[in-house]
Amino acid sequence: MNEPSGRRERKKAATRQKIADTALRLFLERGYEAVGIRDVAAEADVAVTTLFSHFASKEALVFEQDRGFEQGLVRAVADRAPGEPLIPALRSEIHALVRHCTAPGAAPVWNMIEASPALREYEESMRLRHAESLAAALAADLGVPEASIACRTIARFVIDAYALAREAEQPEAAVDEVFRMIEAAWAATDLG
Amino acid sequence: MNEPSGRRERKKAATRQKIADTALRLFLERGYEAVGIRDVAAEADVAVTTLFSHFASKEALVFEQDRGFEQGLVRAVADRAPGEPLIPALRSEIHALVRHCTAPGAAPVWNMIEASPALREYEESMRLRHAESLAAALAADLGVPEASIACRTIARFVIDAYALAREAEQPEAAVDEVFRMIEAAWAATDLG
DNA sequence: ACCGTAACACTAACGGTTAGCCTTTCGGAA
DNA sequence: TTCCGAAAGGCTAACCGTTAGTGTTACGGT
Numbered sequence: 001m002n003e004p005s006g007r008r009e010r011k012k013a014a015t016r017q018k019i020a021d022t023a024l025r026l027f028l029e030r031g032y033e034a035v036g037i038r039d040v041a042a043e044a045d046v047a048v049t050t051l052f053s054h055f056a057s058k059e060a061l062v063f064e065q066d067r068g069f070e071q072g073l074v075r076a077v078a079d080r081a082p083g084e085p086l087i088p089a090l091r092s093e094i095h096a097l098v099r100h101c102t103a104p105g106a107a108p109v110w111n112m113i114e115a116s117p118a119l120r121e122y123e124e125s126m127r128l129r130h131a132e133s134l135a136a137a138l139a140a141d142l143g144v145p146e147a148s149i150a151c152r153t154i155a156r157f158v159i160d161a162y163a164l165a166r167e168a169e170q171p172e173a174a175v176d177e178v179f180r181m182i183e184a185a186w187a188a189t190d191l192g
Numbered sequence: 193m194n195e196p197s198g199r200r201e202r203k204k205a206a207t208r209q210k211i212a213d214t215a216l217r218l219f220l221e222r223g224y225e226a227v228g229i230r231d232v233a234a235e236a237d238v239a240v241t242t243l244f245s246h247f248a249s250k251e252a253l254v255f256e257q258d259r260g261f262e263q264g265l266v267r268a269v270a271d272r273a274p275g276e277p278l279i280p281a282l283r284s285e286i287h288a289l290v291r292h293c294t295a296p297g298a299a300p301v302w303n304m305i306e307a308s309p310a311l312r313e314y315e316e317s318m319r320l321r322h323a324e325s326l327a328a329a330l331a332a333d334l335g336v337p338e339a340s341i342a343c344r345t346i347a348r349f350v351i352d353a354y355a356l357a358r359e360a361e362q363p364e365a366a367v368d369e370v371f372r373m374i375e376a377a378w379a380a381t382d383l384g
Numbered sequence: 385a386c387c388g389t390a391a392c393a394c395t396a397a398c399g400g401t402t403a404g405c406c407t408t409t410c411g412g413a414a
Numbered sequence: 415t416t417c418c419g420a421a422a423g424g425c426t427a428a429c430c431g432t433t434a435g436t437g438t439t440a441c442g443g444t
Contacts, residue, residue: 008441012391037431047393049433058431121317128316149369152356157377160348168341177341184380185349185373200410204422229400239424241402250400 016054019044023061028108032062032116059122062113069097070130073158074137086141087186090158091179097162098171110166124163131159142191150189157182208246211236215253220300224254224308251314254305261289262322265350266329278333279378282350283371289354290363302358316355323351334383342381349374 022044026035037058041048055061076093077086101110113119135155139146161178168174186192214236218227229250233240247253268285269278293302305311327347331338353370360366378384 006442008390011441015391036429048431049394050392052432053391121313124317124320125313147361149356149360149366150373152359153352153370153373156352156356157349157373160345160352164341164344164348167344169339174341178345181342181345181349181377181380184376188373188376198411200421203410207422228398240400241425242423244401245422 015046015050019046019051019054020061020064024064024109027062027112032112032119057122059119062109062119063123063126066126070133072097073130073134077134077137077141086138087179087183090182091161091175094158094162094165094175094179095172098165098175101166102171127159127163131155134158144191150191154182154186154189157185207238207242211238211243211246212253212256216256216301219254219304224304224311249314251311254301254311255315255318258318262325264289265322265326269326269329269333278330279371279375282374283353283367286350286354286357286367286371287364290357290367293358294363319351319355323347326350336383342383346374346378346381349377 019040023035023040026040026043037048037051040061041051044051055064060066073090073093076089080086080089100106113123131152132155135148135152136146138151138155139148142148142151144151157178161175161182164178165171165174211232215227215232218232218235229240229243232253233243236243247256252258265282265285268281272278272281292298305315323344324347327340327344328338330343330347331340334340334343336343349370353367353374356370357363357366
């Protein structure tokens with residue numbers, strides 16, 4: 001009934017990619033707010049409704065790879081080397097994310113995001129989702145109930161580290177500074 | 193040129209209050225999404241544009257007292273008794289906020305907020321603003337630069353405590369649990 | 385060869401938000 | 415007291431993101 005591999009899947013993926021590429025190009029050329037959904041759809045040669053069947057919102061066009069970030073975090077916990085302590089594993093994952101975002105080529109996109117309140121707000125709500133996924137992964141890894149306050153707290157703190165680093169002048173140093181605090185917070189729980 | 197006290201100010205405040213009261217009443221009666229801005233404006237007997245000159249968005253109608261929360265946090269730092277340690281002062285402020293939100297009479301409003309993604313998202317972005325104000329207050333109180341990572345981190349953590357407590361089954365206990373972690377994080381900084 | 389359905393298109397609208405422009409009303413200076 | 419400037423409010427009309435409703439095409443599995 002399923003087993004995706006087929007022409008359909010390829011076409012769908014191609015359409016999605018074409019929309020995302022077109023959107024990002026237009027946004028960078030003319031500015032995020034100056035480009036309307038109808039512009040993107042027309043330039044990508046798809047209907048507006050098609051665009052929205054691939055992306056839930058205009059902002060989602062910019063954060064196309066959001067899923068990767070989320071899965072990276074979860075895997076940093078679940079798939080870490082046996083015996084590797086939790087917090088350092090998370091720290092290096094956050095380091096990787098920050099490096100990815102501060103890479104030279106990525107500057108224009110992140111400038112655009114910082115210039116748009118709508119995009120900043122969307123990113124924050126995205127991070128909330130990431131924190132919840134991470135909390136679930138932590139709870140699973142530690143064998144405690146999902147609602148565990150300690151897990152949810154650490155998850156939020158880790159996401160905060162990413163957010164704070166992104167706004168800092170020296171992102172890498174900021175990650176280390178915040179993680180020193182997280183390490184202490186973690187040690188203060190029953191679980192640490 | 194200014195010195196507010198006048199009939200104009202009173203009328204303006206009255207209009208604002210009337211709009212907020214009407215909006216909250218309609219939202220609770222019919223549900224947040226089922227009530228349109230035009231409904232609120234009509235029922236409050238003002239023009240839509242007038243409504244938007246008092247409130248920046250539909251969501252802002254629900255969080256009318258947002259300012260009070262923000263100032264409370266800042267004052268908890270700035271106006272605390274001389275010699276009183278920082279973190280406990282923040283903890284009792286958060287306790288007060290949580291008690292305020294979990295008060296019996298407030299339940300319908302918070303249920304409504306939890307039921308609406310738009311309102312939840314707005315609340316989160318509101319908290320971001322609060323965290324930034326708190327970070328500034330902390331930096332001022334401690335005599336460190338505004339950009340100080342430690343201040344910004346603690347501010348975020350404190351706001352997280354509020355957010356986590358609001359979602360917890362036992363909000364008061366959650367506040368204490370998170371603040372044990374914050375205390376440890378604070379002690380791990382240069383400032384603590 | 386055929387059927388079910390996923391992908392896409394088109395039209396219209398809805399609802400929040402804003403721009404442009406005009407009227408009223410108050411506060412304070414002349 | 416009078417009058418001017420500005421603030422508050424109003425009206426109209428639109429913009430823009432988003433969705434519902436309704437088809438149409440083309441692919442995949444049977």
